[in-house]
Amino acid sequence: PVRRVLCLAGSLRRDSWNRRLLHAAIDQAPSTLALTVYTDLAAVPLFDEDLEQHDPAGPAGVQALRAALVAADGLVIATPEYNHSLPGVLKNALDWLSRESPLGEVLVDKPVAVLGASAGPWGTRLAQASLRQVLHTCGALVMPTPTLFMANAAAHFDGHGTLIDDAGAQALQRFTRAFEQWIGRMAPATAEASI
Ligand code: FNR
Secondary structure: OOEEEEEOOOOOOOOOOOHHHHHHHHHOOOOOOOEEOOOOHHHHHHHHHHHHHHHHOHHHHHHHHHHHOOOOEEEEOOOOOOOOOOOHHHHHHHHHHOOEEEEOOOOOOOEEEEEEEOOOOOOOOHHHHHHHHHHHHHHOEEOOOOOEOOOOOOOOEOOOOOOOOHOOOOHHHHHHHHHHHHHHHOOOOOOOOOO
């Protein structure tokens, strides 16, 4: 079956390395994975329990993100590293998604894969560790391996944001194939049975 995967970059920056990494992942993914990059993270307001009380479905920007996640079989998050952790804009979105809503707790039992790109030499290691901790707390099923830390991001892309190195392409092929398998392993047993 074709698995639908929502891809979220934890950056609002137009030329984000992390969004470029996601587009490169789409190019390298098996044809049985349908990946789409979420483009409206900026529409998610700052979390506020008063907004939740006003409308349990949350503001429109939150409803759209939740609906996109519910419609997906898995979630891929490319996180930048800010001050050795995940950016507030990403944490804020995850805080919204962690909450009970008319669509349920949408991160619970959701297969999630984490990767990231940084301009510096460490490739978002610490941000990914923080992000994993948050995702575990939210009940997501986080793929343990393979990891993918893209360091020195500027060296991996051309001026148009296209991935230019073979090692990066191969790592993204391994990563997306592994995630497809992870989704399959994590999928609840269906009612179908052959006897
Ligand atoms: C950074 N950056 C950064 N890089 C890193 O490797 N470790 C870090 O702790 C930080 N801290 C940090 C804090 C803040 C507030 C900013 C704005 C930036 C640099 C960061 O990795 C770089 O800006 C990336 O390009 C951000 O990802 P996108 O937007 O390109 O996807």
